[in-house]
Amino acid sequence: MSDPRDPSGKNPPGEPSLDDYLIKDPSSFALNLARMIEQAGKAASAWIEPREKGLKNDLLADPMTDMVKTLSKLSEYWLSDPVRALEAQTRLFSSFLAIWTNSIRRMAGETTEAVVTPDPKDKRFQDEDWTKNAFFDFLKQVYLVTGKWALDLVERTEGLDDHSRLKATFYVRQIINAASPTNFILTNPELFKETVASNGLNLVYGMQMLTEDIIAGKGDLRLRQADHSYFRLGENLATTPGKVVARNDLAEIIQYAPTTEKVFERPLLICPPWINKYYILDLSPEKSLIRWLVDQGHTVFVISWVNPDARHADKDWEAYIREGIQFGLDTVERRTGERKINAIGYCVGGTLLSAALALMAREGDDRVKSATFFTTQVDFEDAGDLKVFVDEEQISALEKAMFSEGYLDGMKMLTAFNMLRSSDLIWPYVVNNYMRGKDPLPFDLLYWNADATRLSAANHSFYLRNCYLENRLSRGKMVLAGHRISLADINIPIYSLAAKEDHIAPAPSVFTGSQCFGGDVTYVLAGSGHIAGVINPPQKRKYQYWTGGKAEGDLQDWLNNAQEHPGSWWPHWQEWIENKGAKKVFPRHIQSNDSDVLDDAPGFYVRLHT
Template sequence: MADVAERGQRIVREFLRRQGEGDGTPSPDPLNIGNAFMEMTARLMTNPASVVQAGIGFWQDYLTLWQNTARRMLGGEVAPVITERRGDKRFKDDAWRENEVFDFIKQSYLLSSRYVTNVVHGAEGLNPKTAQKVDFYTRQFTDAMSPSNFWLTNPEVLRKTAETGGENLLKGLSNLLSDLERGHGKLRINMTDESKFRIGENIAVTPGKVVYRNALMELIQYTPSTETVLKRPLLLLPPWINKFYILDLRPKNSFVRWAVSQGHTVFVCSWVNPDETLAEMGFDDYMRLGPYAALEAIEKATGERQVNAIGYCLGGTLLASTLAHMAKRKDDRIASATFFTTMLDFEEAGELGVFIDEEQLQAIEAKMSKRGFLEGSEMADTFNMLRANDLIWSFVVQNYLLGQEPFPFDLLFWNGDSTRMPAKMHSFYLRRMYQANDLVKPGGIELDGEALDLRDIRLPTYVLATREDHIAPWKSSYKATQIFSGPVRFVLAASGHIAGVVNAPDSGKYSHWVGTEDAPADPAEWFEHATEFAGSWWPDWHRWILGHDRSTVPARQPGEGGLPALEDAPGSYVKVMAGD
């Protein structure tokens, strides 16, 4: 307890010191939540009958719950008034069903959550953006108030407390203080045992060499594992919101290793983790120093002018922008393009749109103006909120209430290895693409002297979306089929933004849907007529690549072509942590 007191005082001092570093008083409502809920309340006041009706339904259900609980305590069998949604891990402990008291607590919470949600949804006439924000933060509130998040109402925590004599709570407090220390006074939840992972040792271990480097990226060429390789090299453009090694986590689920084994000469852009010196790097700089620079380097390294290219998420947005730019200049060095969970039309941007309004953008830009970049942890917090029960509250219970040490999990290690965003680039991306949706407008965005039109893209494209994507909703990704002028193959994978993409054939997980090449305008119509196939989509993509060019050449060793090897993969840029 003395250690707790001493650490607590130190954390408070650090927090207050950091608060004093700002030049102005921070906004009491930087997310602009208050105005959204005030507008909702005003709408509800114009139709009080809907609120009354929702209240009557709630109390009728609550009375039934009381009666059912009393009957259960007397030995009767009753059906639940309300049940949690399928797959809700918060109530996996058997006591939530078998113990009358905890079953009552759980159902009371579910009824209350449904009531609050119904009232919010009953506000008619709200602006769609306001309605989305109110719905999102209402869900954040109801998720936070779950009885599973409090030790007095969580049967698993109470059982652990009794078994350990409260040691779990003291250990949990120590974990909480450690996370506050890591965040310098701001809570930074530790999701995994980071000490168990070393980049280049047990993460990102596919053999290769860095063959090119500039201010924004290192280009990695991977060592072949076949005697011959496809003539066209493969260029991967990952997002720079996170590190590239999501595509090279472990040998058994590494897309990079698998592509090498299929005979691709794989090149990956490993983006720098920018600091204040790169504050003025814009989206056009990422285009010039990213794909354009990579194409020149690949030609020097292999002698090949044309490549197959893949863009993942923001990397896909960059790839499409580059292809439109290349079309203006009659540059055909990219022969085929693949897009992983990429949005080009941001009209329906999903729940990330909650964070894109003028007030919040101004708050973000104010932060970036002081540092020259957006902290990676702030981006990570936003993404975690989209899946709060899985990525926030489950760890609150495990780490702080049960007092458990985080389990070593490679995907969560990568998730916590966040990267910064240069101020100029990030402001452009949020305002011109997310807020104004200019990328999809012909001539709406100009990069490096060319007005872009995505309809100029006529090369073969493979568009992959994931059905449960909370970052790039699949129906938004589908819109690419109606934008590009060339042949498009659209494939929908099961699961989400990461698991649906990083799904090796040997895993035997998930499935994917393939439709006709002539994609209808309505994604629901496409899905209705699509065919579901078991397992990974990776082999389907590889067959698609081979359908365009099967030519092979002797395997190319990195460093033996026109570019010397600078260092071993995964290079230096990827090892720079956000706090370095």
């Protein structure tokens, strides 16, 4: 019988090769495994040491406790009725049987169709052996079928309230993402082949990186999503020329240098979220919204929030409004002589701005003449997956942890945001860094994402309770500075931008919230997500946006009648803002002897790391 392989000893084209899975140098492989175990011990020590010294307490606000309680409700429903449990098991085993039968037929040389295939957007199963190798194809299909079955159990569980169902779906999805065969060396053909090819050296490098990242996180894993050594604030990030022209305990105000012969009479104040640093709006020059705004003729001021510590424990929303937004407005007025000001708020910075405008309406402060909100929620009834972390029990536990320190550690919030898209923001980097032993690529957006900030205890507690838990802002029940404020009191023109694939401020939630304001609202829906939908320079010619009528009724009905436009929404906003006040004046240059100048942009506060 002839040998089916070619003279080189390799399998025919299209057939998987076993050579790639065979260890060629057992002694080197064994040595590297020993080195890996040694590095793993160092990683374990880095994790244990701060706990032995009492610097870490994992019992406070531990999300694992809530996950176990939530999934226990799920298990109780399915296991309490033998018929129901048998029916669920039968559905799963019938799928397994179909996969097994196909595998047997395939081994016999028959052509079969997969019982289940990955979503085309799923990047995890791109290696050809996931399809060509019968073993890995079997693992892939079993995993996909089991994951679908588990999510189906949540959907079919009766008696769960909406919040418990949301939490159960979220936690089950986290387990599914964590259990993917792509996350383990022996069940991932690409990892397996790389490990064999390097004689396990990739695992040594991976454990070294794991140790470094636990040390960097002071006992917690600070997952690297980008090459941090590449970026320098003020050099290749946050490079738009400007000066810090005011500073207090909570914020710096940055004024940017003009680049046009004339500027709009109305200056522009930007309120970014305090959960992250402001320079998401001033990344590399070609991505910088701030630079683009300056080049359109705007006199741009930005609030740069301090990275709070225990001294800021009692800084609540009123403090952030008085010492942040109104401090910024005072600075703009002093620097330009203008009382008519345009304002922009991004994410929770927009939520704060909306509350500030409602308070200012009650107090007779009418300096803001138009407001723009980027992916901003003011109605939190359908606030998406972040509500998983918000109920009375979890908030109380979190408050206990926060008020003992005076703040919430930035890594806690970063982890929560990453979990919203763990299949994109956690597990690919776990695999790349700690199993493949490769440094992540330099990516400005992910560098910014990892540059976490702490959250002052009073501020974060007020936000969680008044917005996520009780939804007081949209209901006109929020109390600030002794006033019960209402968004209906805000009668200025508003530009409300949502992002279609936003996991943090879902587009339907932003749409509903846009109906709470008393003035004219222009609702615009951008393509992509919470960041890419906003930071979308026109020259990139990426994504699209939709415009339509008033934000009334249901988002899908609005979208059915909306007009789609290719590319960035930035020029559309520019046209909108010009219609609110197109008069121009001479530029407001910052003089070299300006006594207000405290520092060059990007300032001091943005450099305060967690």
